[in-house]
Amino acid sequence: MVLVLVIGFQGPKSCNRLIVDEALTSHFRAIVMATRLTDAKEVLLIGDVNQLPFIDRLNLFEMQYIRSNLVATVTKELLCTYRNPMDVAHAFNEVYSGIYSSVTRVQSLRMERFSEANIPKNLPNIFYLTYAQVKKESPIIQGFGKGEEIRVLTIHEAQGLTSERTVIVRIAAKRKMHDSVTRRGGNNAPHRQLCVPHKRR
Structure with a gap:
């Protein structure tokens, strides 16, 4: 997402799915801007279920919450905090x-x-x-x-x-x-x- 906002596009300016990792530590307006710039049909926000989530109080988007292992294979769980x-x-x-x-x-x-x-x-x-x-x-x-x-x-x-x-x-x-x-x-x-x-x- 940062690359989209800072560098822009080199190729086509649209995509089917925009994936944002560490989404809950990103400003939601930045996510919306990246979504608009990419003309993404779907946005996949990856974040920690135990962090405070974004709540769409105005019902602007259809949102679904699912476990990450339903989207990708979890190969390792990192337990050390630095x-x-x-x-x-x-x-x-x-x-x-x-x-x-x-x-x-x-x-x-x-x-x-x-x-x-x-x-x-x-x-x-x-x-x-x-x-x-x-x-x-x-x-x-x-x-x-x-x-x-x-x-x-x-x-x-x-x-x-x-x-x-x-x-x-x-x-x-x-x-x-x-x-x-x-x-x-x-x-x-x-x-x-x-x-x-x-x-x-």
């Missing part, structure tokens, strides 16, 4: 049986309650993540996301990205699924040093 510390790999074991980490750091996750005053704003290479687009405004107004390699993102936007540290800011505690170990550790950008989910008092 980006996440050991405690994250342990949390992932809930959904990825047998996963292990090559990163030697043992503990990187911790849960803290906060007031606006005690979240570090000036650490380098840090992501501040929220669960929804509308929740990004509050941290930005408070001065988060300023500086080199410091960003305020939604968890969807952070998929596929890596930072040294990740702070997950949850302003409203309405959904119990956000309390699960897998959700706290899994649905954030892979981090190399520290991930701190924060809950507002």
